[in-house]
Amino acid sequence: MRTQLLVWIMLAATFANQVQARTTADEIREATAAFLETFAATQTERGYKVAFETGNIDNRLALAACSDDLDIEFTGDPWKSEHPSVQIACAGDRPWRMFVTTTVSISGPALVAARPLGRGERVTGNMLETRDVVLNASRRGIITDSQMIEGMIIRRPxxxxxxxxxxxLDAPIAVSRGDHVIITARRGPFSVRSRGKALASASVGEQVLVENLGSARTVKANVTAPGHVEVPM
Incomplete structure (x- = not known):
């Protein structure tokens, strides 16, 4: 009887421990905060300022204990949202995952308009200045190097x-409809040049139809520079 009683006590204790072994809301909160602190420290080393808050987590939360380290990652790009979610997952014997809302603010230098800019204006350095802004407040991205946009065209006010x-911003027109252009037909290290006429307007990197003035053939070419287009042989 004593042996059976001891076995039942041991089983009951094991069951009780399993019931009590839980991943609590406090542990989830601490893990999320540690993850965000590491992210903030990494961005600080790169010259950015990061402020963050962890969203509300229900204190009644009780997930299975995790036998492995928790895996934590952003579910979206924190550089394009001030409210990225964080996924916390356990890949242990009793796997689970959950999501925690966060608020993340990343501040740093970006180019802003130094004065009102009109549609169609060509960008010059004196039209811009650098200010510290919340970089992830817009999903559209930011620009930090004025040389990258020098000469581009303002699309709207x-x-x-x-x-x-x-x-x-729009790239400036490199080839206008009716312009005479140099057509380079290229294959590996070999190239042949001829003269042509653009049948539409296009910027560098775009495709445009051109008429070869020697053969009267119409070809689709890539604009490589003002007045220059290229086609594969």
Whole structure:
């Protein structure tokens, strides 16, 4: 009887331990905060300032104890949202995963309009200035190097102090409809040049139809520079 009683006591204790062994809300909260602190420290080393908060976690939460280290990652790009979710997952014997909402603010330098900019204006350095802004407040991205957008065209009016984003800019027209252009037909290291006429307007990197003035053939070419297009042989 004593042996059976001892066995039942041991089984009951094991069961009780299993019931009590839980991943609590406090542990989830601490793991999320540690993950965000590591992210913030990494960005600080790169010259950015990061502030963050962990969203509410129900204190009644009780997930299975995890036999492995918790896996934690953003479910989206924190550089494109101030409210990225964090996924916390356990891949142990009793796997589970959950999501925690967060608030993350990443501040750093970006180009802004130094004055109101009109549609069609060509970008020059004196139209821009650098200010510290919340970089992840916009999903459209930011621009930090003025040389990258020098000469580009303002697509629509921009208020003074507004952050410059790629969607506000167009590449300048490199080839206009009716322009005479140099057509380079290239295959590996070999190339042949001929003269042509653009049948539409296009920027560098875009495709345009051109008429070969020697053969009268119409071909689709890539604009490589003002007045220059290229086709594969």
């Amino acid at each position: 921009v208020n003074a102090g507004s952050v410059l984003t790629p969607d506000l």
